[in-house]
Amino acid sequence: MRSPVCRREDQVLVSLQAARWPDACDASLREHVAGCASCTDLLAVVGPLLDEQHALMQEAPVPSSAIVWWRAQMRSRRESAEKAAQPISVVQGIALACAAGLLATALGIFVPTFSKSLTWMRDVAGAWSGLSLPALTDSLANPIVLAGFAAIGLSALVLPIALYFTFHED
Numbered sequence: 167m168r169s170p171v172c173r174r175e176d177q178v179l180v181s182l183q184a185a186r187w188p189d190a191c192d193a194s195l196r197e198h199v200a201g202c203a204s205c206t207d208l209l210a211v212v213g214p215l216l217d218e219q220h221a222l223m224q225e226a227p228v229p230s231s232a233i234v235w236w237r238a239q240m241r242s243r244r245e246s247a248e249k250a251a252q253p254i255s256v257v258q259g260i261a262l263a264c265a266a267g268l269l270a271t272a273l274g275i276f277v278p279t280f281s282k283s284l285t286w287m288r289d290v291a292g293a294w295s296g297l298s299l300p301a302l303t304d305s306l307a308n309p310i311v312l313a314g315f316a317a318i319g320l321s322a323l324v325l326p327i328a329l330y331f332t333f334h335e336d
Contacts, residue, residue, distance in 0.1 A: 172204040182212055185220075279310060 178199060181191040187209075188196055199205040
Protein backbone atom coordinates (compact mmCIF):
# COMPACT_ATOMS: atom_id res chain seq x y z
CA MET A 167 0.00 0.00 0.00
CA ARG A 168 1.29 3.42 -0.95
CA SER A 169 1.80 5.97 1.79
CA PRO A 170 -0.12 9.23 1.48
CA VAL A 171 1.69 12.15 -0.10
CA CYS A 172 2.76 14.91 2.27
CA ARG A 173 1.85 18.51 1.50
CA ARG A 174 5.37 19.70 2.35
CA GLU A 175 7.30 17.25 0.12
CA ASP A 176 7.69 19.95 -2.52
CA GLN A 177 9.29 22.29 0.03
CA VAL A 178 11.71 19.56 1.13
CA LEU A 179 12.58 18.76 -2.49
CA VAL A 180 13.21 22.44 -3.32
CA SER A 181 15.47 22.76 -0.25
CA LEU A 182 17.43 19.69 -1.32
CA GLN A 183 17.84 20.88 -4.90
CA ALA A 184 18.93 24.33 -3.81
CA ALA A 185 21.45 22.79 -1.37
CA ARG A 186 19.79 24.52 1.58
CA TRP A 187 19.07 21.32 3.53
CA PRO A 188 19.37 21.20 6.53
CA ASP A 189 21.30 24.34 7.49
CA ALA A 190 19.62 27.07 5.44
CA CYS A 191 16.01 25.91 5.66
CA ASP A 192 13.28 26.75 8.17
CA ALA A 193 13.34 25.10 11.59
CA SER A 194 9.67 24.21 11.12
CA LEU A 195 10.56 22.25 7.97
CA ARG A 196 13.29 20.33 9.83
CA GLU A 197 10.83 19.50 12.61
CA HIS A 198 8.26 18.38 10.07
CA VAL A 199 10.74 16.06 8.33
CA ALA A 200 11.69 14.52 11.69
CA GLY A 201 8.05 13.55 12.26
CA CYS A 202 6.92 12.71 8.67
CA ALA A 203 7.74 9.29 7.24
CA SER A 204 7.09 10.38 3.64
CA CYS A 205 9.50 13.32 3.85
CA THR A 206 12.12 11.17 5.62
CA ASP A 207 11.92 8.64 2.78
CA LEU A 208 12.25 11.48 0.29
CA LEU A 209 15.44 12.64 2.04
CA ALA A 210 16.81 9.10 2.09
CA VAL A 211 16.28 8.61 -1.65
CA VAL A 212 16.81 12.03 -3.19
CA GLY A 213 19.69 13.21 -0.98
CA PRO A 214 22.29 10.69 -2.22
CA LEU A 215 21.12 11.12 -5.81
CA LEU A 216 21.60 14.87 -5.66
CA ASP A 217 24.99 14.43 -3.98
CA GLU A 218 26.03 12.13 -6.83
CA GLN A 219 24.76 14.64 -9.39
CA HIS A 220 26.77 17.45 -7.83
CA ALA A 221 29.91 15.26 -7.76
CA LEU A 222 29.50 14.32 -11.42
CA MET A 223 28.94 17.95 -12.38
CA GLN A 224 32.23 18.86 -10.73
CA GLU A 225 34.07 16.08 -12.58
CA ALA A 226 32.49 16.73 -15.99
CA PRO A 227 35.06 17.62 -18.65
CA VAL A 228 34.56 21.08 -20.14
CA PRO A 229 35.53 21.35 -23.80
CA SER A 230 38.00 23.99 -24.87
CA SER A 231 36.75 27.31 -26.18
CA ALA A 232 38.01 26.44 -29.67
CA ILE A 233 35.81 23.36 -29.82
CA VAL A 234 32.80 25.29 -28.53
CA TRP A 235 33.43 28.01 -31.13
CA TRP A 236 33.84 25.44 -33.95
CA ARG A 237 30.61 23.65 -32.98
CA ALA A 238 28.75 26.98 -32.86
CA GLN A 239 30.05 27.85 -36.32
CA MET A 240 29.05 24.46 -37.73
CA ARG A 241 25.59 24.77 -36.22
CA SER A 242 25.21 28.28 -37.63
CA ARG A 243 26.23 27.10 -41.10
CA ARG A 244 23.88 24.11 -40.96
CA GLU A 245 20.96 26.31 -39.87
CA SER A 246 21.77 28.84 -42.61
CA ALA A 247 21.87 26.09 -45.23
CA GLU A 248 18.53 24.71 -44.06
CA LYS A 249 17.00 28.19 -44.13
CA ALA A 250 18.37 28.82 -47.62
CA ALA A 251 17.00 25.49 -48.88
CA GLN A 252 13.42 26.24 -47.83
CA PRO A 253 12.54 28.43 -50.86
CA ILE A 254 14.16 25.88 -53.17
CA SER A 255 11.92 23.17 -51.74
CA VAL A 256 8.86 25.34 -52.30
CA VAL A 257 9.82 26.02 -55.91
CA GLN A 258 10.48 22.31 -56.49
CA GLY A 259 7.03 21.49 -55.13
CA ILE A 260 5.41 24.07 -57.40
CA ALA A 261 7.38 22.75 -60.39
CA LEU A 262 6.29 19.20 -59.59
CA ALA A 263 2.65 20.30 -59.40
CA CYS A 264 2.99 22.11 -62.75
CA ALA A 265 4.61 19.07 -64.34
CA ALA A 266 1.78 16.87 -63.09
CA GLY A 267 -0.75 19.30 -64.56
CA LEU A 268 1.06 19.38 -67.89
CA LEU A 269 1.21 15.58 -67.94
CA ALA A 270 -2.51 15.35 -67.31
CA THR A 271 -3.17 17.89 -70.06
CA ALA A 272 -0.87 16.09 -72.49
CA LEU A 273 -2.56 12.79 -71.77
CA GLY A 274 -5.93 14.38 -72.39
CA ILE A 275 -4.75 15.71 -75.73
CA PHE A 276 -2.68 12.78 -76.97
CA VAL A 277 -4.65 9.73 -75.86
CA PRO A 278 -7.29 10.20 -78.60
CA THR A 279 -4.47 10.81 -81.10
CA PHE A 280 -2.72 7.67 -79.87
CA SER A 281 -5.92 5.69 -80.34
CA LYS A 282 -6.14 7.01 -83.90
CA SER A 283 -2.51 6.08 -84.53
CA LEU A 284 -3.19 2.53 -83.33
CA THR A 285 -6.01 2.31 -85.82
CA TRP A 286 -3.66 3.64 -88.47
CA MET A 287 -1.02 1.03 -87.56
CA ARG A 288 -3.59 -1.70 -87.92
CA ASP A 289 -4.53 -0.33 -91.33
CA VAL A 290 -0.87 -0.11 -92.36
CA ALA A 291 -0.24 -3.68 -91.24
CA GLY A 292 -3.23 -4.75 -93.29
CA ALA A 293 -1.93 -2.74 -96.25
CA TRP A 294 1.50 -4.32 -96.00
CA SER A 295 0.04 -7.77 -95.91
CA GLY A 296 -1.89 -6.94 -99.10
CA LEU A 297 1.10 -4.98 -100.50
CA SER A 298 -1.11 -2.02 -101.24
CA LEU A 299 1.46 0.74 -101.63
CA PRO A 300 -0.98 3.64 -102.21
CA ALA A 301 -2.62 3.06 -98.78
CA LEU A 302 0.81 3.26 -97.10
CA THR A 303 1.69 6.44 -98.98
CA ASP A 304 -1.61 8.05 -98.00
CA SER A 305 -1.07 7.16 -94.34
CA LEU A 306 2.43 8.63 -94.31
CA ALA A 307 1.05 11.91 -95.66
CA ASN A 308 -0.78 12.43 -92.35
CA PRO A 309 1.10 15.18 -90.39
CA ILE A 310 0.56 13.50 -87.04
CA VAL A 311 2.12 10.28 -88.32
CA LEU A 312 5.06 12.18 -89.76
CA ALA A 313 5.54 14.01 -86.46
CA GLY A 314 5.49 10.68 -84.60
CA PHE A 315 8.12 9.17 -86.89
CA ALA A 316 10.23 12.33 -86.62
CA ALA A 317 10.03 12.20 -82.81
CA ILE A 318 11.04 8.54 -82.74
CA GLY A 319 13.93 9.16 -85.15
CA LEU A 320 15.12 12.23 -83.27
CA SER A 321 14.97 10.36 -79.98
CA ALA A 322 16.98 7.51 -81.47
CA LEU A 323 19.68 10.01 -82.45
CA VAL A 324 19.66 12.39 -79.49
CA LEU A 325 19.15 9.95 -76.60
CA PRO A 326 22.54 8.17 -76.89
CA ILE A 327 24.33 11.51 -77.15
CA ALA A 328 22.48 12.88 -74.11
CA LEU A 329 23.28 9.73 -72.14
CA TYR A 330 26.94 9.99 -73.12
CA PHE A 331 27.22 13.55 -71.85
CA THR A 332 25.22 12.72 -68.73
CA PHE A 333 27.39 9.82 -67.63
CA HIS A 334 30.70 11.03 -69.06
CA GLU A 335 33.29 11.74 -66.37
CA ASP A 336 35.48 14.80 -66.81
